[in-house]
Amino acid sequence: MSLPPQTGTAFVEFAGVEKVYDGGAPAVAGLDLEIAEGEFVTLLGPSGSGKTTTLMMLAGFEAPSAGDIRLQGRSLAGKPPHRRNMGVVFQNYALFPHMNVERNVAFPLGVRGIRGAQAKAKVEEALALVDLDGLGARRPDQLSGGQRQRVALARALVFEPDIVLMDEPLGALDRQLRERLQVEIKRIQRRLGLTILYVTHDQAEALTLSDRIAVFAGGRLQQVGSPKAIYEHPRNAFVAGFVGENNGLRGIVTRRNGSSCEIRIAGDLVLQATPVGPLAPGDAVTATIRPEHVRLGPDLAAPCNLFSARVDDVAYHGDHSRVRALLPGGAAVTLRSEERIELGASEPLTIGWCAEACLAFADGAEPRP
Amino acid sequence: MPGSPTERAGAARRDWWPFALVAPLILFLAAGFLIPVLMMLSRGVTDHELASAWPETAQALRGWDGAGLPDETVVPILAAEIVGARKAGHLNLVANRLNYDRVGSRSLVYRTADALEGGAPARSFADLARIDPRWSEAGQWASMRQAAGPLTSFYLLASLDRRLSPQGAVERVEAEQAVFVDILLRTFKISAVVALLCALLGYPVAYLLATLxxxxxxxxxxxxxxxxxxxxxxxTTAWVVLLQSEGVLNGFLIGAGLIEAPLPLIYNRLGVYIAMTHVLLPFLVLPLYGVMKGISPVEMRAASSLGAGPVAAFLKIYLPQTLPGLAAGMIIVFTLALGYYITPALVGGGADQMVSGSIAFYTNQTLNWGMAAALSLLLLLPLGLMLFAGRYLARTVPA
Incomplete structure (x- = not known):
């Protein structure tokens, strides 16, 4: 936790927020979340997990069914979106097609009564910030997707909002452009000290950008923490599986001793794992192990778990290779190796991993999307 | 390879293929619509009655400068052709045509024909004047020269309550004959008011349809x-049932004790506005609905998040983007209203008749197709301007 929010000093605070549509299952339930000033917080989750609904409630486009949302300690209830002073960047840019870039960016200034030379200077400054100087006269349909998103960003920043809300802003762009814009958004956020609430379903994006990540599933907050905490210490199997890649091996706890436990999986294989949460012998669990933590070869330096397996498939990825190996019981384990792999299908190999890297979660304790 | 000759020929064949598919429709439109319309309209600017019944007289009159009386050599030619036209049965056409311009010309032509057939001499103006003194009036000959064709401004000027004086200057017709300018202005006014009413009533409807x-x-x-x-x-008849003095609406208002005497809701301008607005409303709603459907609701959210209240967001973001659709709808309603004929005839009074009524009158009753064509041309001109304005508007405001 790099920036732990302190109760009472939260910039934005969700307190027991719930959103129910027409008597259906709640889209968001029991949400408590605090965002500090200057913090970059990402809401991460699959579609339908409630992250966009949360963002829209903060922006004022949706009203919470229960609970309260506060900005700087004051409740936002009943305050319409146009009085909230929040910059929103939408997934499909939402630029005004009948205005050129300059007039799009000047729009929030105009409705605030800022006109003339002062507005012009601010617009130029905002366009320079997103590297769009000189394109002010273009119309949105004359811009590329990346340029449009930069205009949307400039428009959401030019009026110096209290907080910037971004709803999958890079979702419509190709990967290279997305990565370039991620760097720029981070640079701008640091330079201006912006508070940003960012929504994405892309876990890599969330890990790159965020000070803290809030993982959503099934309308509930699963875990909040720094990217490192989320990645290395997932609180449940959903977070472990959704953030980063993970192998899941299902089995039964056979023994538990303190900070480790023994799990029997298919094929009567026994492995050592680190339990997350209370686990007792006889519990059905999923043991997770990240591909980069699986070691390869007979010369392993005393790992806790060692298995002989068989190659199912080898995929070449340029800077690394991925091997899909089958354990004797039929379970598949994917491993990642930086070294060149010269193995054919069905060839035998030895794989292993340490118990600290292998986390065991009780089954059925958390939602699965 | 685009360079190979067979490939190029193939491409050319493919280019023509779509045209072959629509060719039947184009031929049908040309034969059934375009050519007849153009032929009809051409009657508004051409004069052929005199030239076809009296070809040599027409020839001689065209060669005259129009001052005073023409050369006397025209008299025997005219006399011969009057008699010849009566034998061929064409005299009626030319007599009617001359009568449009100078009332009494019809009887003049027939009296002269009678006299000539009775053996009266016709070698000089004096001979003709003995048959009828009107033959010595310069105006009579000037009128005949203007009717000699082939092109004429007579019908167009008459449609604007104007005519050519014997000296060739444009002048107003007598006040009691001047009706068309009033009718044309009334037509444009009614159409404009109906287009405006449709816009006021139709915009909220289209908005509702697009946002629900x-x-x-x-x-x-x-x-x-x-x-x-x-x-x-x-x-239209449904409106008659609703709005007439003993109609549903007046009956209800009187029954409820709100009014004493029935309101004059029909057979006046109000009735015309009500019925035409109702009939034409869908033509405004549909194009507007189409344009409104294309505006992303996220834009309105964006405007709101940027600090624009509902009114400002509507005026600055929504309204400007719907203007092309509104203009298209209003142009359609306006142009359709210009040609309206049945509705004003049924629910309007005498002072609410539109120019299409006059066109129908000349086409069906008096068979004065020249006037019908000239009035139609005057209707088409603003239509062309409207379409041009619509295209211009569509270009400047991106949809």
Whole structure:
């Protein structure tokens, strides 16, 4: 936790927020979340997990069914979106097609009564910030997707909002452009000290950008923490599986001793794992192990778990290779190796991993999307 | 390879293929619509009665400068052709045509024909003047020269309550004959008011249709389209039933004690506005609905998040983007209203008749197709301007 929010000093605070549509299952339930000033917080989750609904409630486009949302300690209830002073960047840019870039960016200034030379200077400054100087006269349909998103960003920043809300802003762009814009958004956020609430379903994006990540599933907050905490210490199997890649091996706890436990999986294989949460012998669990933590070869330096397996498939990825190996019981384990792999299908190999890297979660304790 | 000759020929064949598919329609439109319309309209600017019944007289009159009386050599030619035309049965046409311009010319031509057939001499103006003194009036000959064709401004000028003086200057017709300028202005005014009423009533309807969820919008759309499925005649008569003095509305108002005497809701301008607005409303709603459907609701959210209240967001973001659709709808309503004929005839009074009524009158009753064509041309001119304005508007405001 790099920036732990302190109760009472939260910039934005969700307190027991719930959103129910027409008597259906709640889209968001029991949400408590605090965002500090200057913090970059990402809401991460699959579609339908409630992250966009949360963002829209903060922006004022949706009203919470229960609970309260506060900005700087004051409740936002009943305050319409146009009085909230929040910059929103939408997934499909939402630029005004009948205005050129300059007039799009000047729009929030105009409705605030800022006109003339002062507005012009601010617009130029905002366009320079997103590297769009000189394109002010273009119309949105004359811009590329990346340029449009930069205009949307400039428009959401030019009026110096209290907080910037971004709803999958890079979702419509190709990967290279997305990565370039991620760097720029981070640079701008640091330079201006912006508070940003960012929504994405892309876990890599969330890990790159965020000070803290809030993982959503099934309308509930699963875990909040720094990217490192989320990645290395997932609180449940959903977070472990959704953030980063993970192998899941299902089995039964056979023994538990303190900070480790023994799990029997298919094929009567026994492995050592680190339990997350209370686990007792006889519990059905999923043991997770990240591909980069699986070691390869007979010369392993005393790992806790060692298995002989068989190659199912080898995929070449340029800077690394991925091997899909089958354990004797039929379970598949994917491993990642930086070294060149010269193995054919069905060839035998030895794989292993340490118990600290292998986390065991009780089954059925958390939602699965 | 685009360079190979066979490939190029193939490409050329493919380019022509779509045209071959629409060729039957183009031929049908040309034969059934375009050519007849152009032929009809050409009657508004051409004069052929005199030239076809009296070809040599027409020839001689065209060679005259129009000052005073023409050369006397025209007299025997005219006399011969009057007699010849009566034998061929064409005299009626030319007598009617001359009568449009100078009332009494018809009787003059027939009296002269009678006299000539009775053996009266006709070698000089003096001979003709003995048959009828009007033959010595310069105006009579000037009128005949103007009718000699082939092109004429007579019908167009008459449609604007103007005519050519014997000296060739444009002058007003007598006040009691001047009706067309009034009718044309009235036609444009009624059409403009109806277009405006349709815009005021139709904009909220289109907005509702475009923003409601489909479950509610679809039945409403059917209600908007419903008038299309009944004939204009039925819809207009329905308004007669509703609005007349003993009609449903007046009956209700009197029964409720709100008014003492029935309100004059029909057979006046109000009735025309009500019935035409109702009939033409879908033509405004549909194009506007189409444009409004294309505006992303996220834009309105964006405007709101950027600090614009509902009114500012509507005026600055929504309204400007719907203007092309509004203009298209209003142009359609305006142009359709210009040609309206049945509705004003049924629910309007004498002072609410539109120019199409006059065109129908000249086409069906008096068979003065020249006037009908000239009035139609005057209607087409602003139509062309409107379409041009519409295209210009569509270019400047991106949809």
């Amino acid at each position: 969820p489909p479950r509610l919008a679809n039945p409403l759309l059917i209600l908007v389209l419903l008038p299309f499925w009944t004939s204009a005649l039925v819809r």
